[in-house]
Amino acid sequence: MNHTRRSRPVLAVLLLLSLVLITVDHRGRQNSPLRGLRLAGAAIFGPIENAAAAVVNPVGSTVDDFTNAPSQKRRADRLQRENQRLQEQLMSSRLDKARAGQLNRLLHSAGLGGFKIVAAEVISAGQGFEDTVTLDAGSGSGIHPDMTVMAADGLVGRVTRVGPSTATVMLATDAGSQVGARLEASKEIGVLQGTGRRGLSFGTTAPLSFQLLNANAPLWPGQRLVTLGSQGDRPYVPGVPIGTVERVVKTPGSLTRTAYIRPFAHFTSLDVVAVVVAPPKSDPHDAVLPPSPRPGG
Amino acid sequence: MMTSAGASSAGRNLTAALVIVAALVVQVAVADRLPLPGSVTPDLVLLTVVALALLNGELVGAIIGFCAGLAADIIPPADHEIGRYALVYCLIGYACGLVSAEMDRSSVAPFLAVAAGGLAGMVLYAGLGMMVGDPRATWANISRLVPLSVLYDVLASPFVVWAVLRVAHRFEGGRASRPGRNDLPPLKYRAMSREQV
Numbered sequence: 001m002n003h004t005r006r007s008r009p010v011l012a013v014l015l016l017l018s019l020v021l022i023t024v025d026h027r028g029r030q031n032s033p034l035r036g037l038r039l040a041g042a043a044i045f046g047p048i049e050n051a052a053a054a055v056v057n058p059v060g061s062t063v064d065d066f067t068n069a070p071s072q073k074r075r076a077d078r079l080q081r082e083n084q085r086l087q088e089q090l091m092s093s094r095l096d097k098a099r100a101g102q103l104n105r106l107l108h109s110a111g112l113g114g115f116k117i118v119a120a121e122v123i124s125a126g127q128g129f130e131d132t133v134t135l136d137a138g139s140g141s142g143i144h145p146d147m148t149v150m151a152a153d154g155l156v157g158r159v160t161r162v163g164p165s166t167a168t169v170m171l172a173t174d175a176g177s178q179v180g181a182r183l184e185a186s187k188e189i190g191v192l193q194g195t196g197r198r199g200l201s202f203g204t205t206a207p208l209s210f211q212l213l214n215a216n217a218p219l220w221p222g223q224r225l226v227t228l229g230s231q232g233d234r235p236y237v238p239g240v241p242i243g244t245v246e247r248v249v250k251t252p253g254s255l256t257r258t259a260y261i262r263p264f265a266h267f268t269s270l271d272v273v274a275v276v277v278a279p280p281k282s283d284p285h286d287a288v289l290p291p292s293p294r295p296g297g
Numbered sequence: 298m299m300t301s302a303g304a305s306s307a308g309r310n311l312t313a314a315l316v317i318v319a320a321l322v323v324q325v326a327v328a329d330r331l332p333l334p335g336s337v338t339p340d341l342v343l344l345t346v347v348a349l350a351l352l353n354g355e356l357v358g359a360i361i362g363f364c365a366g367l368a369a370d371i372i373p374p375a376d377h378e379i380g381r382y383a384l385v386y387c388l389i390g391y392a393c394g395l396v397s398a399e400m401d402r403s404s405v406a407p408f409l410a411v412a413a414g415g416l417a418g419m420v421l422y423a424g425l426g427m428m429v430g431d432p433r434a435t436w437a438n439i440s441r442l443v444p445l446s447v448l449y450d451v452l453a454s455p456f457v458v459w460a461v462l463r464v465a466h467r468f469e470g471g472r473a474s475r476p477g478r479n480d481l482p483p484l485k486y487r488a489m490s491r492e493q494v
Binding site: 006007010011014015017018019020021022025026032034037038040041042045046048049052053056122123124125126127128129130132133134160161163166167168169170174175176196197268269 | 318321322323324325326327329330332336337338340342354355356359360363366367368369370371372373374375376377378379380381383384387388391394419422423425426429431432433434435438442
């Protein structure tokens, strides 16, 4: 068929072109010559996504409220003191109110740690294997790459790319994410790694794995983690709560133990988050962690 | 006759571009945020490429696939090498275009095309990721994400294919001068319009 004969060279050219693009972009990394193309993508699609989010987000929040109900209930049963607050939040029919509440708690957390933040809303999420989200604030709001992103409850991730009105955040659950973390009330440090796709497909609530650098340090379920803070406070500022150790696995033949962490932030229903635009003047240590729950209380 | 054909092909390209942009935005703003079991989401862009390729043949399929893939590579929050989706969708658009002639004979063919496309797309994308050393593309990840994502693709495909056919048909139906054309099923109509070109 004439049609087929004509289309083969086109296919070959397009495939070759995409291979060249992949190679050039891969070799260039952060300074890739194609970053202009990405910026163009952010400039074109950013406003469209923003507009779409204005329609989608209210609906999405309602859906989230329903789908999260079982897991929130389970938590509430465990922590009776939190029960009241969660129930109220679930039953609040006014989404505006819920959002204002989130923002309030966010400001409270940020205030405790002395972080200077820019609040933003999640407008879209990544495809395929990547655990990334887009925020509706960009360089126009003073956001730069390698800034810490947190929700009211805890660490969310870090900014990787910034467009004029959007910012891309790599979530802490992404398989390519590594965060330095510290155990609460101790100096034991380690590396926190994501397990990919919000870790949900493992059927667990612990999408983060944590390895202590010191093999002999005590590590048990229930301990809590905060960020250690990076050199120059970029990409991670110190003192942001991360999550609770859910279980500890000892791999035979391995020097270190691996702990699986249940994060404080709800990675499946991220909505209002904060970008830390200025680090705290001094390390807040454990000040941002919520008061520790009394066992059986 | 030539001018009307030219106008209709420009219109068809515009329709295809709009459909792709809509699919991309719905994908990142809605589908990828759904907390579905297994945290896998249907690939609406791939489904759109498959549908458009089945409608338009392999040449258009490959070009549409490449453009859609390139857009999927640069739409925030994409965080991988530019060109990965472009290559994958281009191949899938071409392959689905090749079997477009089969569409009129069998009613299950579109579903097979979607399932095969979904499987091939995920595996190819992951394979490319492994080649460039993407830490996310590990066997553990792929083996647990691929079966579910193919299932979701097949489940979502009737809606996406229907929507794409609807848009394509509406546009071309509006342009058609002869009455009665609107009554034809879109696939038959495509076969007819191809014979005339």
